Amino acid sequence: MPAPSLRAAFGHLGPVPAKMEHAAIDAALTAPTSPFALEERVLPHNGVLTRTWKNLPRSTRDFFLMTAQAFGPRELVVYEGTSMTYTEAFERACLVAHWLRMEFAVRKGDKVGIVMRNLPEYLIAYQAIHLLGGVAVCLNAFSDGDTLAFCVNDVSCRALICDPERFARLQAVYPDLNKGKAGSVAGIAVTARVGAGFAEKSERSWEGGRAGPKVFGWEELDAKHKPTLPKGPPQAEVDPDDDCIILFTSGTTSRPKGVVSTQRSNLSCLMLTTYGIARAFLRRGVPPPPPADPKEHDLQATTLVCIPLFHTTGIHSGMTGNMATGSRIVLMHKWNVDDAVRLIQKYSCRGILGIGFMVREVVNHPAEMPSLESVAHGGASAAKELPGEADRKTKGMLAGVGYGLTEVNGVACANYGDDYHREPTSIGLPPAAVELRIVDPITLVTLKEGEQGELWIKGPGNAKGYYNRPEATREAFMPDGWFRTGDLCVREPKNGLYYIVGRAKEMIIRGGENIATVQVEDAVYNHKAIADCAAVPLPERTLGERVAVVCVVRPGEEMPSEEDVLAAASKSLAPFQRPEYLWIRTEPLERNANGKVDRKVVAKATAERAAKQGWVPKEKTKAKL
Template sequence: MAAQRFRELFGPAEAVPLDKLVPIDKVRKAIAAPGSVQEMETKLVNGKMQRVYKNLPASTRDLFVMAARAFAHRPYVVYDLKERFTYQEIFDQSLTVAHWLKHQFGVRKGDRVGIAARNYPEFIATYWGIHLLGAVAAPINSFAEGDTLAFCVRDVSCRVVVVDAERLARLQDFIPSLFAYEVDDAFNKGTARPLEAIVVMPRDGAKRVADKDKHWLNKGDERSVYDFEQLQRAHREAALKQGVPKVQISPEDNATILFTSGTTGMPKGVLSTQRQSLSSLFLAGFSFAFTFARRGKTPPGPAEDKDQSSQLLMVPLMHTTGIHSGLTSTTAAGNRINILSAYSVDAVGKCIESERVSTILGIGFMLREIINSKYDVSSLAVFSHGGSSSAKELPAEMAARNSDSVMGSGYGLTEVNGVAAGIAGDDYFHRPTSCGQPPVAVDLMVVDPDNFVEVPRGEVGELWIKSPGTAKCYWNRPQATAEAFLPDGWFRSGDLAKIDEEGFVYIVDRAKDIIVRGGENISCAQVENAVYRHPDVLDCAVVSIPDKRLGERVAAVCVPRDPSKELPSEKSIIEAAKKALPKYAVPEYVWVRKEPLERNPSGKVLKPIVRQAVRQRAQEQGWTPPDPSKGRPSKM
């Protein structure tokens, strides 16, 4: 019913000619008009006059409580087609999480609580439970290895970290140090407290761990490792009796810390307030509001129970796309969210057919695989993707397979809490290489990165963003904060872009030295450092190779210490790198050559030249990436 309602309101999905659409200026004014959902106001926030959304909830806690009460009986979370929870059931679980966080581990407003896990129901209950206390949710990249996970926990001084069994195994060697470290938290001027507990979800991959197999129960309490289910059972009655914790939370209080890889290797925590984090609601909703308005139509309002939309989330909850565009937006609308323990075409296809999914949110390559799969996707009204470049053929392929669906994409960063530009429907079909228009509350500027002068329309420069969703800072990184977050509210994205005369944004390249593989940001410096673990590698440069499926693949060019001896093998270099990298960051193409790397007079590697040479060599060799069907499904 949700797809039918969407189609009735939007009209035929077949693209309308550009000259038949409502002018862009008129559309943008209508979206932010007085009395509209996305109405704005200018007010003093953190010492600066800013444009902000007028109709946001005061806090993430308030949003969740309102949704849980309004939609209590509705289906909310469906996990792996096996487990189902209503809004009321997840709300009760979240209340219980909040109770043991507060009463057993002393978590209070402003304390950081980490989550490192796949997309599980417990992840969602924990995330909302943290916010019920006014604590700060800190989802950590679950793809990371143990040293990086431990670094993140220590870096933001987590009071408690909630993990699944896989993450516990990776952290095993670091657990003693996590509880023994001395907190040096200049950011909070000495107010931080050390880690109190690690709480383990009873999940290991797609399996639920039985009590007899919970090896962490036999560790004793000396290392403060606890079982999630035991805590839930012990605290449930008291939590439901007590209700929502009584704590005052304002829009400028801290809400989340999401991690970004950046270019220096170890992740940086991006701290956002309640207002900044919740602005993602309207930022994420802009592109479809814009798309409807371009046709002179009104987007769907709140749905009745029979029209509840079913969304399939195919990106990790630890990412801004997953937590903001996925979980938060779905919850606010009272819709159903489907999550999977791992991504595979078969798992997604079966979910779409069984649950009559109407909206999917994923990465471009995932959508392309689903569109070209054997599964019935006729229930889908909306395909939405972000996090990585996608093939320009995607709109045409979708139209050929499912002519009643609308496709959209967005561009954003962790530092701006999601969407900085979005595009969907007719504009997406006509401009498949654009990432769209900025939401009405967002200002974009393209600046020459050398002289910091704004460039004319159509010319390439660094993209700067000013948005109500722009984060507060990098946690405990004053220098990095000063370089990226400017005093007047602009954020330097590090991406090279151009904006055309109509305001559509095109991402051309990245100024930051990163590779985006299947939506995951990979630091080239981190991969290079891992390759240097090989004793016979003298010099190394890591660059990208274009890929239709994942957007980019990781390639390493290596120079041996002694070119007169036998060259190190590609396999040995990959094996050395594996020891220090998550699987998605390990080089897939390795070129060992005797010639030195191209460098400028100051000694800096000329990455564009190296990148071009690698791509040409790979093409001449007919190199193809590993067959995904022979590997394990990717984690969600």
């Protein structure tokens, strides 16, 4: 039996008039019998009455028990030609949980770090930690050894599970590891998986005690403890308000901060990530897809997940959200658009979850991908042309964007379907359980619609705070339950939608005028040849900063002239906002491990290039303001 097609609902020539208004949609979706039903609870960690989702599993442990039972025979994950079912992953997770307890004495509440690429072992390790009632610490796999060691010690990890590449970095920062000294860490388990295969036995320097008494091979621990593995999962009583997960902020301006979330906060992603899609269906007057039927194996969907699992979008929307529907997850070793297209074709992927530039590369690829029905991105902005490009690739493709942060555990605002086509620069609207407020960042007064200010979020996904950072927690997490995002936002009175206009710390200040980088970038995308861009400040004596933009040309397009790009951008920018220095290139923009543009690196490279060229403003002493 073929899988139901989104095109039945979204096969259109363009956005159609909305059949339901947003208030009516929220009322329908949150009805008492709906999966999205709401209730109010006082959260123990802050004492604040908060709107929460009524139908969440009690804990992440319970969630994995439920998915294993419901979807057991289905394939859970595919990686480099190998696959694993829900049952196989669960059974392997039970074994890992067993040796975590027996070898490293991991108990409920203990923190266990995972530091590896997107491998099948990531899903197994994550399940295992939660089966014990432990706290999963998702470490940035692309961090240098010093940063990894800082994060591990900062949150006092009891054990680490890593791949060989990350183990090599840890060895460098733990010089006495061979003597059994590794801070708070009682043990390190290293998987032998390397890229598409496994390291040869002779190359596994971490096995057999050769790397010290605290270091073991994942595979040798499996062999050692399998004979004593009890029947069934380990026992643990886990409550909704127990600690669940620690994710790290990107740390582009300082040391990374560990964001601590409860079971309820973590699992709120199950509703937060799907609410916007359900809204898109009702806006078109079509009922949302029914919950996954475990018996209908032929209806299983497949999603290519391109975002790192240590990222909130990866772990929440990519892994947890897909497991909730019994979907198959396809992982890739590292990003490459040709590899991504090959995987979509081979496994008939119906959806792709990536960062904006990844999704654009896929939908603009010349290859045919008839199975692809939906594309979604998060973690970074994308060009406003994306929904149109997706629809031209496959008529009726459902496209959308989710806005969220590590501190809110997933999507706090979403824009899908026809609304995304009409307003591609908007982040849409929040799910019904989430409240948004736009506040003057100086006076902390709530602003009116149409006024630009800092976006604050209150909802069931909000984290408890930053681990071991009381001052930073007080600055960002308000006593009444609101979280300060640091993003500048405006709510448009005409349609009620929200628009991010920049970061409070990412403004370009030109002669006293504040210029939002996002607004400049959106204008540059007016030129059809530009696939990616970043607006950055260019230091200059007269006005302090000038507007510079680094542009990446779409593959297959001719290199445009600076004049053409400026002309296209100027159509939607005031004179003082227009770029004064352009760097048009084919090389991709520098990005951090979370896929976001590393503006510090881009700005530094731009300034160095401009200085080398001897660039000066056209109006050096008398600029138009």
